[in-house]
Amino acid sequence: MPLDAAQTKRDRLEKKEAAIVDAATDVYLEKGFEKTTMAEIARRADVADGTLYTYFKNKNALMMAVVAAHWARITDEANKSISSSDNFFDAVEAHARYHITMLLKDWRLIDLSYVLYYMQRMPEIEATAYKREYSSVFDRVYNRALDRGEIRSDVPLRHARDLFYGTLEYAARTQVQGRSKQEVESIVKNLVAVIREGFAPSKPSTTREAIVDRLEAAVARLESVSSRKPTSGR
Amino acid sequence: MPLDAAQTKRDRLEKKEAAIVDAATDVYLEKGFEKTTMAEIARRADVADGTLYTYFKNKNALMMAVVAAHWARITDEANKSISSSDNFFDAVEAHARYHITMLLKDWRLIDLSYVLYYMQRMPEIEATAYKREYSSVFDRVYNRALDRGEIRSDVPLRHARDLFYGTLEYAARTQVQGRSKQEVESIVKNLVAVIREGFAPSKPSTTREAIVDRLEAAVARLESVSSRKPTSGR
Amino acid sequence: MPLDAAQTKRDRLEKKEAAIVDAATDVYLEKGFEKTTMAEIARRADVADGTLYTYFKNKNALMMAVVAAHWARITDEANKSISSSDNFFDAVEAHARYHITMLLKDWRLIDLSYVLYYMQRMPEIEATAYKREYSSVFDRVYNRALDRGEIRSDVPLRHARDLFYGTLEYAARTQVQGRSKQEVESIVKNLVAVIREGFAPSKPSTTREAIVDRLEAAVARLESVSSRKPTSGR
Amino acid sequence: MPLDAAQTKRDRLEKKEAAIVDAATDVYLEKGFEKTTMAEIARRADVADGTLYTYFKNKNALMMAVVAAHWARITDEANKSISSSDNFFDAVEAHARYHITMLLKDWRLIDLSYVLYYMQRMPEIEATAYKREYSSVFDRVYNRALDRGEIRSDVPLRHARDLFYGTLEYAARTQVQGRSKQEVESIVKNLVAVIREGFAPSKPSTTREAIVDRLEAAVARLESVSSRKPTSGR
């Protein structure tokens, strides 16, 4: 078989696999986890029931592919979300905005990860791998800021990460569950403000020594003033 | 029927209902959501399958009772967790410690709430009601602190709440999923520190730097005065 | 519940279980192993599909019950088949006749044992237990004959048993497969004859023919002496 | 196409066919009947699934080819097993030894014949043909012995054959099922001994009547001797 034909064939298979994953995603989003049956997915993807099993070992594998596809997509987008900001706080804000917007839009797909995990249908290792890969976006931003001295260095990365994602996810969940009006900006601004306060590099002014320095400087200036002869004119 | 007998009877029924809920809880914790069948619950509660349906309309209702019982239990405990602290930060710390400890111990029961909700088996209204009731613990502490002026007043309660519970839940989930060693104290201390920074009342007057600022301003004024040509009058 | 009612209930259940086993047997005999589906058995037993699973863990268990029921039946009959004969050879003949007649009639049920065993659907232990129980009929007859000195004692029981059942089963199978006319009597008589010869007690020195040999030798000597001319002296 | 090329091509096809049969045999022996799938056979034979169907009409045909190949192999070997013995009992012993050894080694392939037959997947006619061809080895030995008067002539061949193969197969199956230690020699020797006794040409001397006859004849001679007048001379 010529290489081109092989390539074309492989492309076709990959396209079909993607189509199946998309069909599964659609069915899940429409009908919910419990009513997502293989038969329905097959119908939607316009293939025979058995065909699903040529592409995925079983239902679990297919649902995990749905999850994987989503994490891949958002990890990619998340990386883009920070690319234009080089200042730490700007990057954090951009990522926070992207993250919560995504959550509000795709929360059911994120939930799917949790459902599969809770039901012990997805190995822990996989569940955490996706998340780790995604949250490395924050990690990179954070570490860069540390290097540049943009933020204080005594807060462990993991705590910062927990605060960042935790706050956003909880806020998103509250909104989704409560069907309250969306207030992305308010949430983002608030989180960034807290981070700005809590993670700011210790402004030299707030340490005791700095204060003493400044006081002494002021006194020195006073002294110089007072020792100056009053000059007429100037 | 004499009242006492009726009372006794009702007690007996309530005891049985509680026994069924306990049995369901045990089965769920032992076998996981998928393998929690009505038959197994009945076996564990030492009643016939059909009996479950005299106490609960269907499986969903029973599982929701499991969830309700847990939220009731922890809401009660959470209220106690703050009772001994009257200072805002002490109360927050105590509650944070209680909350994450509970999560690490009973995460499967919290997950059950989510699973039921995700599966559209528990009406949104119920899911949120339990949570709201529980999180009112934080709300009360926060509002009291606001009243007393212990914290700044420009951070909306809901954002503070999202940050508090969100951070802790994310941290707990990370620990549970990653099987990393538990570090309750580190998480709690860090969260409290961030809150202390981010939520402190911006009383310009009492902080050291404000004093320095004022001093410095005064010095500046002195400087400007002293360098000014002495004018007669004025 | 009164004892009688309980008894009645249990009877009813046992009757139903037996009815299911009978239905399964019928379907198997009619349609063959491959086309024996649980749905068909349920239909035949006039119960719902699920009901089968209240009585038997799975299809395998049901098919094994079919096998077990048959072995129980024929073991019982086989015991009766020898009860009227107290002579070894009569008993062997009666049992042989019963055994091959049963095989020709119920060979498909015996085959079922083998099929389940071959397909590793029936644990070895069970497969052998039924057979051992059944073949103990022969063992008892054989051991009694040994005690009574009806047969020689140097042929191990297991070899005798292999020869007895092996010959009959092979003969039956040949007949069934070849659709040759049935010739139970010829097979039985022949087997018994071989056993009579091969297992007869071979009292070496005390055997009748040895005595005859010696007698005859003596007579021959007598003859030779008497026919000799009387010689003086010598 | 030149003849040689055609020959080569046909050879190639036959080699491939044999390779497929071998692969099927291997899979069956390794995985058992139920897990022997066409896909697995194709994988093992290193051809595509569809290719199997250019060589064999369907799965049945392929499995029957497996069986046929085995019967052909052992029929050939069985013929060799008797070639060096010209005495009946030696030939029987050699063949018995070969037969049971083969059964213990290849019982799964013999079972395969039965399974296919039991499942009505192999036409009776084929099943019996292989067996008949194989057992003709015994038939020839037996008939030659009859011609030579080595054995009595009143036992029909088919009964002798049933006893021979039946005993060995039953013994083999018992050993295999029971995982008892192998005792080929004991089985063979015992079978040959029984045959020696049961099929020996009827030495007139060993039956009771014959003994009585001989005794009476001897006595008669004695009487005639004693009643004879002693004659002088002679």
Place this chain on the structure above:
DNA sequence: AATGAATGAGAGTTCATTCAT
């Protein structure tokens, strides 16, 4: 001749729920 992706009928099994007792 060879491929292997696609097929789809059909299997065994589960389990929440019912209802006669």
Place this chain on the structure above:
DNA sequence: GATGAATGAACTCTCATTCAT
């Protein structure tokens, strides 16, 4: 109120076979 045998719809998954390439 309590029972537990009975239900049957619904599910996932298998695999021999086909046929366009």
